[in-house]
Amino acid sequence: SQQGEEDPQALSIQEGENATMNCSYKTSINNLQWYRQNSGRGLVHLILIRSNEREKHSGRLRVTLDTSKKSSSLLITASRAADTASYFCATDESNYQLIWGAGTKLIIKP
Amino acid sequence: NAGVTQTPKFQVLKTGQSMTLQCAQDMNHEYMSWYRQDPGMGLRLIHYSVGAGITDQGEVPNGYNVSRSTTEDFPLRLLSAAPSQTSVYFCASSYSRRGEDTQYFGPGTRLTVL
Numbered sequence: 001s002q003q004g005e006e007d008p009q010a011l012s013i014q015e016g017e018n019a020t021m022n023c024s025y026k027t028s029i030n031n032l033q034w035y036r037q038n039s040g041r042g043l044v045h046l047i048l049i050r051s052n053e054r055e056k057h058s059g060r061l062r063v064t065l066d067t068s069k070k071s072s073s074l075l076i077t078a079s080r081a082a083d084t085a086s087y088f089c090a091t092d093e094s095n096y097q098l099i100w101g102a103g104t105k106l107i108i109k110p
Numbered sequence: 111n112a113g114v115t116q117t118p119k120f121q122v123l124k125t126g127q128s129m130t131l132q133c134a135q136d137m138n139h140e141y142m143s144w145y146r147q148d149p150g151m152g153l154r155l156i157h158y159s160v161g162a163g164i165t166d167q168g169e170v171p172n173g174y175n176v177s178r179s180t181t182e183d184f185p186l187r188l189l190s191a192a193p194s195q196t197s198v199y200f201c202a203s204s205y206s207r208r209g210e211d212t213q214y215f216g217p218g219t220r221l222t223v224l
Binding site for chain 1 (some may be wrong): 120143150151152153154155158168169180200201207208209210212213214215217220
């Protein structure tokens with residue numbers, strides 16, 4: 001059962017612009033994680049936000065969590081060509097299994 | 111520190127053949143898992159293990175077997191390959207199965223079943 005749903009499915013922006021992608025989920029969660037996947041590679045952890053947190057920053061990344069709307073957003077500021085990748089959210093259910101969204105494919109144009 | 115390694119990187123099988131996908135980690139993680147990734151879908155959990163000798167089924171376990179004889183290794187066996195098993199397979203490990211733990215992924219195995 002897929003819980004996380006990313007939006008948009010694909011996003012193409014100019015280098016230097018900000019990129020925002022969203023994740024929605026269906027049931028209550030304890031934690032939400034964001035991962036990046038470069039083409040042909042495994043996923044790499046970016047950031048975790050807990051259910052009692054509303055916002056978190058890590059370098060050029062800003063993550064927000066709205067538990068009332070069951071949604072999270074990932075903002076990448078001042079995008080670079082190296083940010084071209086797919087981005088996935090993962091949420092945990094009470095049985096400790098992570099549920100993954102289908103991902104947002106981000107393309108940064110030079 | 112190699113992290114999570116997977117072999118092979120690519121594999122082509124004929125329907126009905128069997129094979130084992132290898133996964134190893136050198137971080138002394140208790141929790142290991144196998145996912146498949148299909149176009150337009152998120153990762154789907156096949157099997158997981160919370161420690162040596164302990165395995166359990168995930169969301170899509172049919173057609174796959176696993177074992178965990180050591181902390182380091184977690185092989186995935188395809189018993190009789192079917193075209194529906196064409197996918198990219200990822201092995202992941204984490205310190206524990208808690209939802210707050212970072213998952214470390216291998217580079218993946220791209221499997222095609224003809």
